[in-house]
Amino acid sequence: MRRGVLILDTIGELIINGLKATATINAVFYICAGTLMGLIVGIIPGFQSAMAVAILLPLTLFMGPFESMVFLISIYIADIYGGSITATIINIPGTGASVATTLDGYPMTQKGECARALGIVFGSSFFSGIIAYIFMLFVMLPIARFAIRFGPPELFLLGIWGITMLSSVSSGDMRKTLIAGLFGLAIGSIGVTATGEWRANFGSLYLIEGVNFIPAIIGLYAVSEVISMSERKFIVRDRLPEIPKLSNVLKGLFEPFKNIGVFLRSTIIGTIIGAIPAAGGTIGSLVAYGDARSRDSKPELFGTGYAPGIIAPESANNASTGGALITTFSLGIPGSATTAVLIGALMIQGLRPGPQLLREQIGLVYAIIVAAIIAQIFMLFFSIIIGYKVVGILGIPTQILVPLISVFCMFGTFAIRNAMFDVYLMIAFGLIGWLMKRNGYPPVAIVLGIVLGPMIDSEFIRTITLWPDNWMITIFTRPISIFIFILIAISLITPILKKRNKNKNNITNKILPDIDLSED
């Protein structure tokens, strides 16, 4: 008890020092600058936070370690806010972590509730970010210790768990969803294997590193959406839509609290999955969406503009940034390209992330986390302003939007590695995405396959390499593996049981509609 009190006292002191460091004009300036840049980067399709963070890294030479990290982390987090704005308004996710938001965010916009959808997005991101980062302050080390125990079998099963979420994104024929998901897995397996072999690169040097998922996302969502847009006068309807009210945005901010279970579970899912190296916001948001749908009493409403369908992925994707920073700071392991650049930023300042950083610079780490919590307030403020302005896109005729978005998509894709090959890949995915949408194949299933394919494949190969004689026994006997396996079983069985119950109720209602079962 005494030790616990002592630790709390120490953490309390660290938090207060962090607040003092953040309450300076310098810190506020860098938070605002980073937030605005991150929002702009997130809104434009094809732009990634990793790109912006890498390019602005040299600027941080002129900053102290605290200011540089606060600036770069603000870009990292605000990028997700920005990506979710376009995912909701025009069905074009700006980041992989916003793909799941399109499933219910855009349908809600199509119903004429764009302002409410944005409010839910901002509210979910803001409150989950606050909770995840506060959580970070107290449980950073235990989560880091838990995350490091994920070996190849656990990561393989985590990927499989992600794939079982296909059942949650399927609103029609499951076979179509499976075909799309397996197609995505096949595409994701292109590249260099864990054994060093070139696999299915079709003789192209551009495919040695595999298919980058950014051209795939831009093609499947942005380009296919541009094709669909060209058949309408305006984005949402055939006539000029009504201007959304700011009051509806503000009302939507507090909707996560009307679905508190979904919100809290998704925040925890996002934080934990974000903390696992190689997983990230994309996987976290899709898993949270699948979890929310499987537990909901009305799963058929998902995909129709249902509030929990926005709350779940948005809570998870922002919380995952907190989880990712836990492993970045405490273990020195980057979970994504952006966090790898953040490690570079720390090293430029003469600091080495990992256990050493926590031992020697714990004050700095806690100050950065406190600044990230304060930054959420600025993010919410700027998101509401910029998001509300971006809603004006709904009033711009598609005659103007189609060519402009096409140009941004092309050059955003080109900028990844200055290769026109990626642009042609994006165009091919655009055609495939458009055809798929017309015929009931969900593009999100392909994205899921492309994102998870490399992880599932490489961790499977590592597992059978490390345990060549008994890899199957190993997978199903490690404690964390057993836990993930139970989660997989639950996510597969729950929808089947619910469907069976629903059919049973329907049959009962048909047979016994008029019989009064009450006792006299």
Place this chain on the structure above:
Amino acid sequence: MFKFSFRDKSIVVETKKNKIEIKEEALILSIIIAFIIPYYFQIIELSKRSKQLPLFIVFIISLLILMRLIKCININKETDKSIVKSKNSQATKEEGSFINKFPLLPILGLLFLAFGVSIVGTYISVPVFVFLMMFYYGLRKWVIMILLSLGVTLFLYFVFKIWLMVPLPQGIIFG
């Protein structure tokens, strides 16, 4: 010998004896098959560890595609003419509401833009592309069209060249 006609998302091929309806979905499945077949021949030469999972994927996806293809192709199935009529009348109503343009124009446009950028560079291809696309979609406000075409090009220059320091293609002619 053969008579082709288009119905709602399907092609109907009529011969003397048979009427074959092929749904649009068969096109997607054909694209996936066109990828899976060379993919299979690429992975079959790999080591056992590297090809285990991809082979499993190929096997399952082939089965599923076969099941769907069977459903996509209908031979001599009687079509309900009343349904076809109502679908046609719905299409007419939709034509009046929507801008009924060639839907795949953005794809063709992007291909031409990519080609143009490789030949004459970004600063010529982009404004021409934007202007022509807006013109095709029926916009006739010349000032707005010119301003937007030039504005987008300037935006690309400042954001990519200046801010992100990403070199934009100059093309073969000016490169």
